[in-house]
Amino acid sequence: MQETQHNSRARALRPLEHASLGAMMTDAARRHPERAAFVNMGVKLSYRELDRQSAAFAAYLTGALRMKKGDRIALMMPNLLQYPVALYGALRAGLIVVNINPLYTPRELEHQLQDSGASTIVILENFVGVLQEVLGNVPVQNVLVTSVGDLLGLVKGTLVNAVLRHFKKLVPPWWLPGSITLKAALKEGGALPWRDPALRLEDIALLQYTGGTTGLSKGAVLTHGNVLSNLEQTHMTIEPVLEDIDPVVMASPLPLYHILALTMSCLLITRMGGTALLITNPRDLPTLIKDLARTPVNCMIGVNTLFNALANNPDFAKLDFSRWRLTVGGGTAILQAVAEKWLQVTGLPLIEGYGLTETSPLVCVNPIDSHAYTGTIGLPVPGTEVELRGPDGLPVADGEPGELCVRGPQVMKCYWKRPQETARVVQADGFLATGDIAYRTPEGYFKLVDRKKDxxxxxxxxxxxxxxxxxxxxxxxxxxxxxxxxxxxxxxxxxxxxxxxxxxxxxxxxxxxxxxxxxxxxxxxxxxxxxxxxxxxxxxxxxxxxxxxxxxxxxxxxxxxx
The missing domain is CATH 3.30.300.30 (ANL, C-terminal domain)
Incomplete structure (x- = not known):
């Protein structure tokens, strides 16, 4: 039982300060009303505006649409200022948010809307055509449509929308009787009365669907307590290198509908009273690099392929990295060649972490002040136990590979409407079987070997x-x-x-x-x-x-x- 004894010495988790994610956001707005919460395409959304607009959206959802606590609302858009407004508005209304990849095919979209039972969707106009194909087969009753430029101001927003619609032809023609624009919903909601519902840590915040790379996409039920716990775990981990920076400014090229970006680039930034630089299209490297050049960024999250592309881009290498303190990689393994190139170009290590949708997501991370590439996923974050178990369900010996199993306050409640799938991965003792194979090094770090299925x-x-x-x-x-x-x-x-x-x-x-x-x-x-x-x-x-x-x-x- 060495494994359990080793992990029982992990740092304890600090008490949570808030009972819900909405309360966390309103507290940040109270402390930093004029500070930029999010920046996109050169336009800033202050915490005061985030508070005001998300409250208006919550009022519209509960007043005009009569949505009730526990109802599901789908969000289908890339990184835009509308996303945090809709997210926090839905959470403040007591709804359950269902994040949807806007690049989904009709089949994938239909599955997620049917499975979640979402009655309302907020969708970027570019993707309404896909929704039209499945609308008759899903329980969606209310469609709120937004355009890229909606929150960029009258002049800039009008120009951006015109360019995307008429010059770049990125908005296919669509016609959806009964739909309403998000701008109209925010205006109407601003005139409606609204009371903040009494939410508890055990209330569901997200149905966060797994990527589906290993089978049918399943909805991980994440409570406010799950997510808030992981925010605190992550904050305790990274604060030693960021504690003297105020505000923290994080580059956010990963899409917020993905659990890693949602937690770090949206929710954690709010928890810290920082600013998130939202990148709408990270595949457009020239624009991404220009955004990084004109914004005083000091941290960034990404995946191996993005770090590889940037590290091999000569224009990226010309940036001033003197303000940068932290770069974190997740989603998939960081390769040694990429980590070494990144360190050479930026002077910063790539700190590799490990998590999954079912754990809100962070489980392990390398020492945050390390400059050496370890090739491991590091150590469990505070309040988290990790065991490596063999096929018999018992802990394996040190140095032997076993399935990585996790127990902690960030572990999901269950899979949505899938009790058999839940029972297959959540053990009787509360450990979640991840399906990943790892071993523990002599230094106590966990080395991820691979997926069992791979x-x-x-x-x-x-x-x-x-x-x-x-x-x-x-x-x-x-x-x-x-x-x-x-x-x-x-x-x-x-x-x-x-x-x-x-x-x-x-x-x-x-x-x-x-x-x-x-x-x-x-x-x-x-x-x-x-x-x-x-x-x-x-x-x-x-x-x-x-x-x-x-x-x-x-x-x-x-x-x-x-």
Missing amino acids: MIIVSGFNVFPSEIEDVVALHPDVLEVACVGVPDPRTGEAVKLFVVRRDGALDADALLAYCRGKLTAYKVPREIEFREDLPRSNVGKILRRELRGETARSQEDDAVAA
Whole structure:
């Protein structure tokens, strides 16, 4: 039982100051009314305005739409000032927020709206066409439509909307009788009476859907207490490097509908009374870099692919990083080559953390003042226990791989309407089985090996794709890499690489020779495919699942042709 004893010494969590996320926001507005809470496209939304507009939205939802505590409301938009207004308005009304990726297909959108039972949706006009396709099959009764420029001021907002609609043609034609604009809803709500409902820590704040990369997307039920606990855990972890900065200004290129960005770039920033720089389109690197150049940013969160793209961009390297104190990576493993390049360019380490939707999300993080790349996910955050368990459900010995299991106040209540799925992952003793395989190093850090479902079995030997990717990514001519298992008649499965080259002269023979010098024989790739790019999730995570599917379909086609 060494594992439990080790983790029982984790720092205790401080008492929570607020009973709800809405109360946390109004407290920040009381303390810093004139300070910018969010900045987008050069326009600032003060805490006073955030308080006023979110209260107006809450009044509209409960007054005009007659929504009640516990009703679900879907938010489907990228990083815009409208997002925190709608989020905090819904939370202050006692509603349950359902975040939706605006790039979802009709099938994915229909599943999430049906499953959550959302009766209201706030959606950017660019994506209304997708909603139109499924509206007859879902329980949505109220559609509130917003435009990119709605909260950017009359002149700038009108110009931005005109450019997007008429010049860039990014708003497909749509017609939705009965819909109302978000601007009209805010105006009407501002004239309605509203009382803040009495919310408790155990009330549900979010139905946060899992990414669906390992199966059907499920709604993790996160309470106000779950999320507030994780905010406190995260704040206790990062405050040593930010305690002398006021306000903290965080660059927020990850979409707020994703749990990592939602927690750190929206909710935590509010908890700290800081400012979030919202990036609407992080794939537009030139605009992102211009935003970073004109804003006094001192911290940033991101994923490995974004850090890799920025670190290899010459314009990014010209920025002044003297104000920067913290860069945190999550969502997927930070590769050593990317961490070393980032440190070289910015002078800052990439601090890798680990979490998942079901844990609100943060579980572990590396020492916040470390400059050395550890290749681990670090230590549990305050108030969190981590055990590594074998197939028998018992803790494994130190140094042995086991399934990473988590217990703490940030662990979800359950999966929405899925008691069997909940029972499969939440153990009787309160530990959540994550599906990730890890081991503990002699220093006590947790090293994530891989997802159980991603593991490749070659002639009975376990091969973890992340190990292969980490080795190959260190090759100077490799820009990006993904590793999957493919069927093999002799070994059961074999390793296949998908590689984006930095230097087009790199060929498969040279890369295989490199692998043979770094990996034992059964881990050496059997096949290498060079690509111009790799498939990604909405936050930039490389999707091995899609690559496996492509390979399987290609093999089926070859078999038919033969």
